Amino acid sequence: MTAGIALTAARVAQVQAALLAWFAVHQRDMPWRRTRDPYLVLVSEVMLQQTQVSRVLPKYEEFRKRFPTVRDLAEAPVGEVIRAWAPLGYNLRAVRLHRAAQAIVERHGGEAPKDLAALRALPGIGEYSAAAMACFAFDQPVVVVDTNVRRVVGRVVVGDGAVAARTIHDAAQRLLPRDSARDWHLALMDLGATVCTARNPACRECPLRMVCTATPTFLSPKSRLAESRGAYRVNAKPFIGSRRYFRGRVVQALRDAGPGGVLRLSALGRAVKPGFTESDLPWLAGLVEELVRDGLVELQTVPWTGDSEATGASIVRLPRA
Ligand code: SF4
Secondary structure, eight states, X not given: OBTTBOXXXXXXXXXXXXXXXXXXXXXXXXXXXXXXXHHHHHHHHHHHTSSOHHHHHHHHHHHHHHSXXXXXXXXXXXXXXXXXXXXXXXXXXXXXXXXXXXXXXXXXTTOOOOSHHHHHTSTTOOXXXXXXXXXXXXXXXXXXXXXXXXXXXXXXXXXXXXXXXXXXXXXXXXXXXXXXXXXXXXXXXXXXXHTSOSSOOOGGGOTTTTTOTTHHHHTSHHHHHHHXXXXXXXXXXXXXXXXXXXXXXXXXHHHHTXXXXXXXXXXXXXXXXXXXXXXXXXXXXXXXXXXXXTXXXXXXXXXOOSSSTTXXXXXXXXXXX
């Protein structure tokens, strides 16, 4: 029993057998699945967290060539890593990845630790990335819960609708085949991406249809409509004009300034916001301060010398160290 959910040994065995058999035929081939190098696993997992596979594919290859080892990444200036991260967005991921690479080199001599707790202790590595590294690089039987895993496990074990994170984790732990954790998670991810999709699960083609709690619900057109309006509704908040949008614009403007390029605060404002005026400077200064705290940019006041328009002004650049 898992959090009040009936998961008998027989049912667990049925789910495992059906999904692994399906995976043996339908698994997706991706470059990061052909390696066990923990560094490359980490790079791919960080890229994939908030970006679609199709956008990650070319960037992963490019990034891998530019920073082939964890040491190459650790020794590069963070500004160069931020530059190389374009156009993936969520640039803070580049800073965190760089910090993690530095810690792997400094604390572990360039060899990522296998232990989940030691991985979790690395700066820039969250619970998900640590679990993904332990499972995909080191074949450890740890639970890895991303969006697809959460959705598939929730539907199979509980049914349609929102399910508490603790329940999902417990159910995923119970379902996990300890001797094939890597394939198991890749299978859940592939099924979630191609068959058990958020808005339109193809239950008739699903290998789990005979053991899934949600199947009868989704085969009813009425309930499928409820699904599209319910737990998996797309967040409709506008992106353009949001704080995240302008954070991305600032970083991109500094990339466009070229290696070593700097921009005065007012020039930066004109580059990121149409119709920027001096009255927007406090807003921009707040945004830049936030980016400085996150390690994404550097802010510097040039001492006044009187012989250049730039002196006495605040200038912004990508980090040099
Ligand atoms: S039977 Fe339907 S709801 Fe259940 S896992 Fe398969 S696609 Fe998802």
